[in-house]
Each structure stands twice: as C-alpha cells, then as structure tokens.
Amino acid sequence: MQELTHYINGAHVKGTSGRFADVMNPATGEVQAKCPLASAEELDQAVKHAAAAQPAWAATNPQRRARVLMRLVDLLNRDMDKLAEALSREHGKTLPDAAGDVQRGLEVVEYCIAAPQLLKGEFTDSAGPGIDMYSMRQALGVTAGITPFNFPAMIPMWMFAPAIACGNAFILKPSERDPSVPLMLAELAEEAGLPKGILQVVNGDKEAVDAILQHDVIQSVGFVGSTPIAEYIYATGCANGKRVQCFGGAKNHMIIMPDADMDQAADALIGAGYGAAGERCMAISVAVPVGDETADRLIEKLVPRIEKLKVGPYTSGKDVDYGPVVTAAAKANIERLVQTGIDQGAELVVDGRDFKLQGYEDGFFVGPHLFDRATKDMDIYKQEIFGPVLTCVRAQSYEEALGLAMDHEYGNGTAIFTRDGDAARDFANRINVGMIGINVPIPVPLAYHTFGGWKKSVFGDLNQHGPDAFKFYTRTKTVTARWPSGIKEGGEFSIPVME
Numbered sequence: 001m002q003e004l005t006h007y008i009n010g011a012h013v014k015g016t017s018g019r020f021a022d023v024m025n026p027a028t029g030e031v032q033a034k035c036p037l038a039s040a041e042e043l044d045q046a047v048k049h050a051a052a053a054q055p056a057w058a059a060t061n062p063q064r065r066a067r068v069l070m071r072l073v074d075l076l077n078r079d080m081d082k083l084a085e086a087l088s089r090e091h092g093k094t095l096p097d098a099a100g101d102v103q104r105g106l107e108v109v110e111y112c113i114a115a116p117q118l119l120k121g122e123f124t125d126s127a128g129p130g131i132d133m134y135s136m137r138q139a140l141g142v143t144a145g146i147t148p149f150n151f152p153a154m155i156p157m158w159m160f161a162p163a164i165a166c167g168n169a170f171i172l173k174p175s176e177r178d179p180s181v182p183l184m185l186a187e188l189a190e191e192a193g194l195p196k197g198i199l200q201v202v203n204g205d206k207e208a209v210d211a212i213l214q215h216d217v218i219q220s221v222g223f224v225g226s227t228p229i230a231e232y233i234y235a236t237g238c239a240n241g242k243r244v245q246c247f248g249g250a251k252n253h254m255i256i257m258p259d260a261d262m263d264q265a266a267d268a269l270i271g272a273g274y275g276a277a278g279e280r281c282m283a284i285s286v287a288v289p290v291g292d293e294t295a296d297r298l299i300e301k302l303v304p305r306i307e308k309l310k311v312g313p314y315t316s317g318k319d320v321d322y323g324p325v326v327t328a329a330a331k332a333n334i335e336r337l338v339q340t341g342i343d344q345g346a347e348l349v350v351d352g353r354d355f356k357l358q359g360y361e362d363g364f365f366v367g368p369h370l371f372d373r374a375t376k377d378m379d380i381y382k383q384e385i386f387g388p389v390l391t392c393v394r395a396q397s398y399e400e401a402l403g404l405a406m407d408h409e410y411g412n413g414t415a416i417f418t419r420d421g422d423a424a425r426d427f428a429n430r431i432n433v434g435m436i437g438i439n440v441p442i443p444v445p446l447a448y449h450t451f452g453g454w455k456k457s458v459f460g461d462l463n464q465h466g467p468d469a470f471k472f473y474t475r476t477k478t479v480t481a482r483w484p485s486g487i488k489e490g491g492e493f494s495i496p497v498m499e
C-alpha cells in the first residue's frame with residue numbers, strides 16, 4: 001500500500017501522527033493509498049519553515065518571483081498528462097476533464113506572472129506642499145489554504161499562485177481524498193525555482209485545519225468546500241484575528257425561456273448537469289423552464305441525451321462522459337436524496353438507480369437521474385446533491401423563475417437561455433448570484449476576472465483570483481512623506497489637512 005507524505009521544507013516527509021485516511025480508487029472501490037493526517041505539531045513544523053523562508057522571498061523583487069511562475073507554467077504543460085492521470089486516478093473524473101482542472105489552475109499561474117504590474121501600488125506627487133503620498137502592497141507573511149476534493153489542481157493554484165506571487169509563504173491543506181496532485185504541484189514549484197518552505201503541503205483533516213485556525217503566525221486562511229465547513233472556518237478564523245475568505249456550496253439554476261434554442265439548452269444542461277458526475281460547484285443542478293410547453297419540449301430533448309450518456313472509468317479514455325463519484329459515502333448520500341425526491345412526489349423521468357458497470361461493481365458509479373415537476377419545498381431542490389441528478393422545477397412566468405433562484409439560499413452561479421436580450425439583461429441586473437451565464441451554462445470566469453458567489457456560497461468580501469487575489473494576499477501600507485525643507489518650518493500641532 002502506497003503511503004503518501006507531506007511536503008515540508010522542500011522534502012517529502014512521512015506522517016508521524018499515526019493517523020491516516022484511505023485514498024480510494026473510485027472506479028474500483030479499492031483503497032489505493034494512505035494519506036497521512038497531520039497533528040498540530042506537524043503543522044507547526046511547516047509554519048516554522050515558512051516563517052523562516054518568507055522574508056527573503058518577499059524581498060526578492062517581484063519580477064524574479066514572476067519568473068518562477070513563468071517556469072512553473074512550462075513545467076505544468078510539460079507534465080500535463082502525468083498530472084491529469086494522477087488526478088483522474090484519485091478523483092475519478094475523465095482525463096480530458098482532469099486536464100481541464102490543471103489548465104484552469106495554470107491560467108491563474110499565468111495571470112500571476114503580472115505580479116510586478118499588479119503590485120505597483122499608488123503614488124500621489126505633491127499631495128500637499130512638499131509632501132508625497134504612496135501606497136505599497138506588502139505580503140502578509142505565512143498564509144494557508146484548505147481545498148476541496150473536486151478540483152485538486154485548479155483550486156490549490158487559485159490560492160497559492162497569487163499568495164506566492166505577492167511574496168507570501170503558503171501552506172496548503174488539500175483534501176485528504178485526492179492529495180497526490182497537490183504534492184506534485186509543490187514539487188513542480190520547487191523545480192521552477194521556488195525556495196524551500198514557500199509552498200508546503202500538509203495533509204490532514206479537521207485536526208490540521210483547527211491547527212491552522214489556531215496558529216498565531218498564520219495571517220490568512222482561504223477555504224473552498226461545503227457551506228457548513230466554510231461557515232465554521234470563517235467564524236473561527238475571524239475570531240482568531242485572521243484574514244479569511246471561504247467559498248461554499250451551490251445550487252445553480254438555469255432558466256430556459258420559451259424563445260431559447262431548445263437543442264442548445266438541452267446540450268448545455270447535459271454537460272453542466274452531468275459532467276464530472278455533477279461534482280462541480282458550478283454544475284447546473286436545477287433547470288427552470290418557463291411555461292409548461294417549454295418544459296415539455298425541454299424534457300423531450302433531454303431524455304434521449306441522458307439515455308446516451310456513457311458512464312465509466314477514466315481508463316476507458318474518450319469514450320466516457322463522466323466517471324464515478326468520489327467515495328461510497330458520496331454515492332450513498334446521492335441515493336438517499338434521490339429517494340427523498342421520489343418520496344416527496346417529484347417525477348423521476350430518468351431513473352439511474354439500477355446502474356451497474358460490468359467489472360466495476362464495487363466502484364462508486366451513479367447512473368444519471370432526471371427529476372421533473374419538483375417543487376421548492378423538496379430536499380432535492382433545497383440541498384446540494386453533488387451528483388449526476390438534474391432537477392426540473394417548472395415556472396409559469398419569468399418572474400417566478402427569477403424569484404426561485406433569488407430565494408434559494410445559495411448564490412454561486414446561474415444561467416439564462418434565451419434569444420431575448422432584454423430578458424437576459426434584466427436577469428443579469430436583478431439576480432442575487434455571483435456568476436451569471438447568458439446562453440453559457442457554466443459561467444466560470446477566466447483567471448483575470450474574479451470567481452465568487454453570493455449568499456451562502458461565500459463568506460468574506462474578496463473573490464478568488466483576478467485582481468481581488470492580489471488584495472487578499474497583501475496589506476496596504478500608505479506613506480505620507482515630507483523631506484527636510486518641511487521640517488525646517490517647525491512642528492505641527494493640529495491634524496494635518498491637505499489644502
């Protein structure tokens with residue numbers, strides 16, 4: 001059995017806590033590796049190395065720091081296939097989807113190459129007589145991030161690329177379900193020239209997370225994962241005086257107007273609802289057709305497309321649309337929620353419950369499901385299922401459809417499919433959700449914009465990547481400077497006002 005490690009101060013280090021998590025092969029249901037779960041002492045070791053290495057890294061000029069990121073981009077491209085394979089093996093997603101996971105993170109590294117420009121600060125010449133004023137963006141020091149299982153390459157890169165570009169040291173606590181790619185990323189960063197101790201990986205569970213939240217030296221905590229944990233980490237981190245940003249769960253609605261291109265809408269729903277087995281925070285899990293006729297046309301288009309979906313292991317290559325879900329517990333939770341849908345009266349139009357794959361009977365595969373005529377009081381509508389289950393809630397008007405999405409507790413992403421520019425514009429203006437697609441089903445912003453939801457999908461005020469990340473990972477220091485001629489005129493005893 002492979003025993004995975006931590007990555008501390010430039011070396012793979014075995015866990016010493018004696019506690020391990022099983023890393024599964026989701027396609028076969030077998031345990032394929034043991035992931036060490038760090039104790040507070042192990043986390044403290046990493047923090048000490050980070051604190052020792054960080055001042056010299058912060059003092060390295062931003063252009064040189066950016067050059068490390070440039071080389072990292074080359075190395076990520078060089079090792080793309082290797083990274084995608086390792087990712088699929090532990091997560092279960094298809095190889096093209098795994099490569100997309102790496103690619104979307106790589107694009108954030110590319111964006112961070114602009115660190116010299118993004119960190120330039122501000123300068124006011126002659127803010128007062130003989131007085132200049134300037135603002136600097138300085139690194140926080142030792143920073144940390146806690147990431148979910150579903151994007152084990154992209155989300156760590158969302159965090160560590162801007163953190164290190166700004167001159168911080170970063171400690172990553174990845175998901176214990178698929179920790180291999182984060183370890184590979186730390187190795188690659190060092191091969192790219194990153195000094196030891198600037199990017200470390202401490203594997204673990206709640207114990208390591210609590211140690212991060214309680215450690216005095218750690219200045220900021222980034223989190224992506226489920227909403228209850230996001231709320232806990234935000235509250236605890238803030239109470240401990242840290243800068244915290246937490247991104248939580250989602251229930252993303254797609255509104256289909258009567259004038260939408262129904263083939264385009266159905267294709268979009270298939271990719272956005274069932275891709276990655278629905279294990280995406282930007283998956284569309286609720287379809288809201290406006291009017292019964294629209295709903296009937298949509299269901300008619302969806303059913304044959306869903307029946308054609310190919311579910312299988314990533315090793316079957318391009319022949320597979322989506323793979324297994326991540327654990328037996330995730331599969332059981334999906335099955336439980338599907339049963340509540342049936343019990344609470346939704347119509348199960350496509351029933352994936354009996355799905356079996358020959359040779360992979362113990363894998364965590366879930367067949368595709370489609371519910372119609374669900375209502376907003378049902379659990380399948382209220383809760384995040386995080387599986388290949390699309391729920392259709394019929395609305396009788398645009399206002400009712402808009403109101404549904406607005407009333408839902410989550411507000412990560414949403415989409416509208418229509419040919420009417422006025423409806424699309426009204427939707428984008430009024431909806432209380434962070435990321436909006438207009439005839440685009442998964443509106444994940446590119447690296448140079450920012451990513452973030454609203455409502456219970458986020459805790460904190462700055463988004464991920466883009467310009468917000470450079471704000472999150474730096475503190476502003478503003479200097480007001482006057483040189484000796486000013487001093488000659490004697491002291492000032494009242495509060496200075498710029499005239």
Ligand code: NAD
Pocket residue numbers: 146147148149150151173174175176204205206209210224225226227229230247248249250280281384386412453457
């Ligand atoms: P999760 O909340 O179970 O785990 C996320 C991280 O928190 C992991 O590193 C885990 O080890 C840690 N953790 C788990 N339980 C903890 C506890 N009790 N105390 C402290 N730390 C704990 O989430 P997951 O299952 O890995 O990921 C799926 C969830 O993440 C979904 O809800 C999905 O919507 C969400 N997600 C959100 C975004 C976003 O940007 N909003 C992106 C991806 C995933």
